[in-house]
Amino acid sequence: MKRPFFTQSLLAIALSASLGLGAVATAFAADQYVPLPTYRVGPYASSGTLWWAGTLDYFRYINEVEGGINGVKINYEEFETEWSPDRTVEVYERVKKGKNGSPLAFFFTHSTPASYALIEKAAADKIPLIDPAGGRTESTDGTVFPYAFPLLFNYYSQASTGINFIAQKEGGxxxxxxxxxxxxxxxxxxxxxxxxxxxxxxxxxxxxxxxxxxxxxxxxxxxxxxxxxxxxxxxxxxxxxxxxxxxxxxxxxxxxxxxxxxxxxxxxxxxxxxxxxxxxxxxxxxxxPYPGGASFDVHQRLKKHILDAGKSDLKDKKFFGSVYYNIGLVNAALAVEALRTGYQKFGNRPLNGEEGRWAFEHLVIDNARLKTIGFTGLLQPIQITAKDHEGGGAARxxxxxxxxxxxxxxxxxxxxxxxxxxxEAKANAYAKEKGITRRDLSKEQ
Amino acid sequence: MSVSTQCALFSLSAAGWITRMRLQVGHWFSHGRVPYAWLVLSLVAVGVPLVSGDYWLNAILIPFLILSLAGLGLNVLTGYAGQTSLGSGGFMAVGAFATYACLIHFQLSFLLAIFLGGGVAALVGLFFGLPSAKIKGFYLMVTSLAAQFFLEWVFVKFPWFYNYSSSATISSPPITVFGWAIASPLSKYYLVLVLVSFLTWVAVNLTRSQVGRNWMAIRDMDTAAAVIGIRVHRSKILAFAISSFYLGIAGALWVFAYLGSAGVQSFSLQRSFQVLFIIIIGGLGSISGNFIGAAFISLLPLLLDFLAHTFFARMVDAGLLQNLQKVIFGSLIVWFLIKEPEGIARFISHLRGRLAVWPLRF
Structure with a gap:
């Protein structure tokens, strides 16, 4: 008789799973919840699997080697979206209240259409949307878009950097x-x-x-x-x-x-x-803006503590240091540094959306900081302000x-x-269409 | 005809109506099931959002209702009139972009705009339905594919449709219906619920009318239909127009009540397939099948995802878990279609029939 055995083992698995989950839940009580909309299946899977391997490896490194960000661990959770904006909206709705007592400090959209779809909802819910090197370009103007961050390298900067490089090649x-x-x-x-x-x-x-x-x-x-x-x-x-x-x-x-x-x-x-x-x-x-290569400092650290320890999410080690893997790394590092900035101001506890916005709007990563975290050459120095939600605008x-x-x-x-x-002209047009008044930064601290 | 005769006739017909209603109500009560089922369903539809959170409204109920409406639109065409189409996404896009144009360029009120948007979609559907006079079956499907690609191209090519925004997406301006601001998830849900219920009611009556019977005659055998005097081509084109009207309204709701902002990518060929699967799984030629199919296609993956997250997160590799969900979902579709090729609606009615005689039969 095969069937009873099968049922029993299934029951056993379910039981152990729920018990295990209970244990995990208590352990995460003071952790920062970070949901990750991913695309590991579907047409963009080949880039998605590397991307989130990079992100997960860096979060694991922070949690297990550095003991969290100032002691606060990251409780990350993946949600498959297949890069579909509808699914990303669904995930956003599912996670926006936070989890296990941790509110949501920010939400990675990783998709320009999803950033567009969520921009008003997130502003109403006061949850920062983070879409590095993507997103809605005019949301760079943080006085009209307080909760949208096209971090690092918006589309206009991409165009301009391209032209600047051509000028450099042409000689002026x-x-x-x-x-x-x-x-x-x-x-x-x-x-x-x-x-x-x-x-x-x-x-x-x-x-x-x-x-x-x-x-x-x-x-x-x-x-x-x-x-x-x-x-x-x-x-x-x-x-x-x-x-x-x-x-x-x-x-x-x-x-x-x-x-x-x-x-x-x-x-x-x-x-x-x-x-x-x-x-x-x-x-x-x-x-x-995310160079390829595995010779940066952070790669040495990851290799030692994550890859060689068998903790990497990467299936095929030859993609270690590929462009998409590095995209995942850099984006994870941006999130980690922003949270660190927030913890310094608000104390070492999970942040909510408003505090998350403050953290991103005061994120500064200078050359010294880049050296400490091992991202020199991989990430540009970046300074974000309430007025400027991009903060970088450079590429190699x-x-x-x-x-x-x-x-x-x-x-x-x-x-x-x-x-x-x-x-600013585009942001003004948006503000006019939606009836938004610009933030008065002089009244904020 | 004199006024008094008219009055007499009117009172007669009114009396007849009341008698019919009485009979009908008596019939319901003697059989029990039907009114209670409807009562419970409407209570749930109106009441659930009051107790459930934003997540249920924004991420589950609203898209479910809109997809049901889209399924209903395609079912009119495919399930009732027997014309195949892969252009549903394109017609949804027409509805969405036309509604947007009415709101932004012509400053119309929302309800007027959405019905006009549906009207424009109906005209476009009518136009793309013209080849159905000569082409049938899979070949017709290919022409509808052309419609899909053509419409996708149109809404990227001409910036007027998206008000010259740099990213070719349209986003919902603040909308009001009779002075009532549609901003909260709850108000959006009720707006969708009212529109979908109304259009479903219209569809039920339409399919039971002469028009619907003509469609089914054509579906079952168009030569025979022509022989008994049905104007085949006109009926087919009418089906295209009405189907596109429904799809257009669904597309507009998708943008204005659900996503809030969307580009033509939201109405790609993939959407057409999704709507087609909804009616195949739910049941061709069935009204309730659309709702069941939409629930199956849009909610089951979420349920699987939820279960996977609750029980297996971090124990199994995330990519593998996702692919497993797809395998389970796919197998369920195959299993249902083997079990009941005519869709889940038929499956449920069979089940009900069996349960009615349950103790005697089993």
């Missing part, structure tokens, strides 16, 4: 005049988000701005690259996503566009974007040598002063 901004810069973009919210910024910069520097869309998913791009060849551009800014990036690189090679004159954007600059393109990708460069440039990413430059800063009026 005056050399940009009359140059032709083509942007090949994924025809989506993400792909269009930089257009206003590039238009402004084209007017400022006098280069010719040509925008060519690629419809999702972008498996076939011959017409687009034929047009690019007719234009004979000096540079191509590639703002694709997912499968459209390797296809773009391969098609460009077929049409004889020199690959070292194609600059990829943040989300077109990982191993997954170049390996499928094969030899055509050799020499391809990309913006890297990395080049694919056929085997791995080589860092070519130090941090290249975006021209944020030029872009700020554009951001």
């Amino acid at each position: 901004f005056d050399k940009l005049k009359g140059k032709k810069i083509v942007t090949v973009y994924h025809d989506s919210a993400y792909g269009r988000e930089t257009q206003a910024a590039i238009k402004l910069l084209a007017e400022k520097y006098g280069f010719e701005n040509i925008q060519i869309p690629v419809a999702d998913p972008g498996n076939e791009q011959s017409p687009q690259w034929r047009r690019v060849r007719e234009i004979k551009p000096d540079w191509v800014f590639l703002r694709t996503w997912g499968v459209s990036t390797p296809v773009a690189i391969k098609t460009a090679a077929r049409f004889g566009i020199p690959v070292d004159h194609i600059i990829g954007d943040v989300w077109a600059g990982s191993e997954a974007d170049v390996i499928p393109a094969g030899a055509a990708a050799k020499g391809y460069q990309a913006l890297a 440039i990395q080049q694919w040598d056929g085997k791995q990413w080589q860092l070519k430059t130090d941090w290249i800063q975006a021209d944020r002063d030029t872009l700020r009026p554009l951001i």
Whole structure:
């Protein structure tokens, strides 16, 4: 008789699970709850699995090696969303009250559509939405968007850094005049988000701005690259996503566009974007607010305490130090440092959303701090204020040598002063549409 | 006809109506089940949100009701009129973007805007329904696929539709219905509940009317339907229009009552498949099947996820756990379809039939 045995063992598992859960629950009473919407299955799984391996490894390192943030451990919990905004909204609703006595200090959306969908709900619930190198660009203006943080590198900065790098290569901004810069973009919210910024910069520097869309998913791009060849551009800014990036690189090679004159954007600059393109990708460069590589200090620490101890979430160790893994690491570090800032002000206990906002708005990571946490070269120095929810706005440039990413430059800063009026104008339009009055920062401490 | 005759006729028909209602009510009470079931259902629908939290409203009940409405829309077309379609997502997008245009560009009130949005979707549906005169079955499905892709393209290509925002998304302005601000989850839920109940009631009556019988005749055999004098093409196009109207309203609610902000990605081909699965699982040609199917498709994964989180979090690898949930969900679909190919609605009615004679039969 197999069945009774099966039932019994099932019961035993369920029982032990619930007992184990009880034990875990008491242990987490004074821990900071951090829900993580993930995408380990679905079309973006190949990047998602690495991303959350990086995040989890860093949280484990903080919890187990450093004993938490100032003694407060992180109680992280994963929720699968398959990168669908609906699922992310559902997760947000499920976790917004916190868990086991810990309120929610912030919510990682990790998806621009989800950030858009949640922006009003989160403002009403007073929960900061954190979407590093993504999100709604105008939410950089924290006086209109107190609870949205497009941390580190918003879309306008991505455009501007790309143009600044091109100017550097050409030998100065005056050399940009009359140059032709083509942007090949994924025809989506993400792909269009930089257009206003590039238009402004084209007017400022006098280069010719040509925008060519690629419809999702972008498996076939011959017409687009034929047009690019007719234009004979000096540079191509590639703002694709997912499968459209390797296809773009391969098609460009077929049409004889020199690959070292194609600059990829943040989300077109990982191993997954170049390996499928094969030899055509050799020499391809990309913006890297999250550089690839496993030679940074923090990687040595993780290798010693997490990977070699068998505690890593990474299934295949060869992806240690890949771009997506490092994205996960950097984002986790930003969260950890923000929480640390908050604990210094409010005491070492779980923070709520309002305190979480204060923490992010006072987050400063300078070079000395970067050295201490082992992120020198991997993360740029960052200072966030109530007025500026981005705080960084720089990227390095990395080049694919056929085997791995080589860092070519130090941090290249975006021209944020030029872009700020554009951001404020958009924020004003939003404030007007929704009837929001700007925060008066002089009345806050 | 003189006035007095009219009055007499009117009072006669009124009397007839009252008698019918009496009979009907008597019938309900003698059989017991039906009114109580309805009573309980409406009590639950109105009462549950008062005791449950925001999570239930925002993340479960509102999307469930809207998806049910979308299922209802497609069921009119596929389940009743027998025309296949994969354009549901596209028609939902039309409803959403048209409602947005009415609100932003023409400054109309919300209720008017949403019904106009549905109307525009109906016109678009009517247009894409024209090929159904010549094309049938899977081939028709391909033309509806063209509609889906075309509509997705339109709403990205022309910035007027999303009010020239940089990211091609539309976001809900503050909405009021008869001076009542729809801002809290509870008010949104009641708005959705009222609209969905009303449209369901209309659909029930429609499918039981001449129009509905024509559709079913065409579905079962269109040549025979033509022979008995049904205008086949007109009925088909009408089905397309009404189906798209429902889908359009569902799409608008999806943006304005649920997500608050959405781009055309929310109405991709994946949404079309989701709506199609809802009616296949729930039951083609059944009204309650839409609600059951929507519950199955949208709530069961959440339930599985919840169970996984409660019992197995951190014990099993997260990626594996997610894939296991997909396996279980998939197997359940297969099992249900083997057990009852005509959907869960039929499965439940069979079950009820068996239970009625239960002690005698088993």
